[in-house]
Amino acid sequence: MLEVSVRHRFEGFALDAAFKAPPGVTVLFGRSGSGKTTIINTVAGLLMPDSGRIASGDWCLLDTESGIRLKPHRRRLGYIFQEGRLFPHLTVRQNLAYGAWFAPKDAPRASTAGVVDLLGIGHLLDRRPGALSGGEKQRVAIGRALLSAPRLILADEPLAALDEARKAEILPYFERLRDEVSVPILYVSHSPSEVARLATTVVALDAGRVVAQGPAAEVLGNPGILPAGAREAGAVLTARVARHHADGLTELDAGGLPLFLPKVPQPEGGRLRVRIAAHDVILSRARPEGLSALNILPGVVHEVRPGEGPGAIVALDTCAGRVLARITRRSANVLGLVPGAEVHAIVKTVSVAPLDVGGGGRTKR
Numbered sequence: 001m002l003e004v005s006v007r008h009r010f011e012g013f014a015l016d017a018a019f020k021a022p023p024g025v026t027v028l029f030g031r032s033g034s035g036k037t038t039i040i041n042t043v044a045g046l047l048m049p050d051s052g053r054i055a056s057g058d059w060c061l062l063d064t065e066s067g068i069r070l071k072p073h074r075r076r077l078g079y080i081f082q083e084g085r086l087f088p089h090l091t092v093r094q095n096l097a098y099g100a101w102f103a104p105k106d107a108p109r110a111s112t113a114g115v116v117d118l119l120g121i122g123h124l125l126d127r128r129p130g131a132l133s134g135g136e137k138q139r140v141a142i143g144r145a146l147l148s149a150p151r152l153i154l155a156d157e158p159l160a161a162l163d164e165a166r167k168a169e170i171l172p173y174f175e176r177l178r179d180e181v182s183v184p185i186l187y188v189s190h191s192p193s194e195v196a197r198l199a200t201t202v203v204a205l206d207a208g209r210v211v212a213q214g215p216a217a218e219v220l221g222n223p224g225i226l227p228a229g230a231r232e233a234g235a236v237l238t239a240r241v242a243r244h245h246a247d248g249l250t251e252l253d254a255g256g257l258p259l260f261l262p263k264v265p266q267p268e269g270g271r272l273r274v275r276i277a278a279h280d281v282i283l284s285r286a287r288p289e290g291l292s293a294l295n296i297l298p299g300v301v302h303e304v305r306p307g308e309g310p311g312a313i314v315a316l317d318t319c320a321g322r323v324l325a326r327i328t329r330r331s332a333n334v335l336g337l338v339p340g341a342e343v344h345a346i347v348k349t350v351s352v353a354p355l356d357v358g359g360g361g362r363t364k365r
């Protein structure tokens with residue numbers, strides 16, 4: 001497991017962060033300026049921190065105490081940047097071969113055919129990057145990174161430059177990378193849906209410090225953290241596809257509770273993650289009847305966390321998992337919402353956006 005501990009000072013900014021990145025995708029999550037890219041740069045070897053240690057077992061990239069400072073090109077890292085950064089004069093095939101060229105001769109290598117298949121880029125091999133869409137470029141960039149036989153992949157906001165449709169195209173490939181390839185990934189994001197879908201582990205950063213780290217469901221369901229702020233709060237549930245209905249809805253089994261979503265592409269029996277945005281949840285003490293919303297999740301209030309304004313985040317535990325609701329403090333008082341109170345979370349089916357639903361990857365709740 002990669003262990004990172006770095007301290008560094010810029011004028012007006014102090015980074016003092018320590019975290020562990022277990023197998024899977026570890027997302028560095030925080031607002032702009034919280035230090036995410038600075039951490040990635042220290043792992044990449046592009047920034048020498050004042051002090052720190054970055055190591056995984058006997059693989060040590062940096063240890064300022066014992067004077068170990070591996071040069072960036074000797075760190076065995078695969079990079080996926082925002083803009084892909086493919087060589088424009090090389091074909092896709094040649095760009096992929098360039099990645100493989102960097103793989104040490106004795107390193108266990110992914111086969112080019114396997115990577116091409118994983119990323120669905122077989123039909124693009126003879127094109128140059130100029131003739132690829134943004135999403136296709138990013139898939140090639142992922143392939144190039146994988147073929148360099150990296151011990152760790154660094155992905156710095158790889159979807160930030162893409163529109164919603166392209167993001168939806170690429171996210172499943174990152175999910176496959178997480179679920180089918182054993183290389184750990186350190187992934188920078190400030191997008192709650194991306195984090196909810198991809199993260200095995202979330203490292204929440206604020207002003208250069210780690211304010212929480214742990215499994216995605218745990219960190220995203222904690223109303224005391226909210227790395228992206230209360231407006232963007234949302235919990236993540238793990239569920240199984242129970243049935244696709246003829247009227248365009250998919251019924252999930254979320255810990256024994258039915259949860260209806262607009263039709264999802266995953267097959268019946270498949271596991272998925274669903275992000276439920278806190279502002280899309282209504283709370284009711286009594287079980288409502290005659291309501292258009294299809295999803296009613298009974299639960300118990302775990303915590304009510306008032307915000308600075310008139311709002312509050314209510315965390316409730318349901319059989320489906322932790323759910324967050326953003327309501328007014330006034331409503332919380334009127335409803336008598338205190339820890340232990342029984343309450344129903346109401347979620348409109350259509351409020352769950354396609355980008356909030358992803359395949360596989362348990363959240364280890």
Ligand SMILES: Nc1ncnc2c1ncn2[C@@H]1O[C@H](COP(=O)(O)OP(=O)(O)OP(=O)(O)O)[C@@H](O)[C@H]1O
Nearest residue numbers: 010011013030031032033034035036037038039190
């Ligand atoms: N080379 C530098 N010299 C001085 N200050 C820097 C330097 N690089 C980064 N900083 C400062 O360090 C802080 C953290 O920056 P960093 O880029 O790591 O944040 P971030 O979380 O990645 O933000 P964003 O999401 O906007 O990319 C910021 O205040 C930034 O201005």
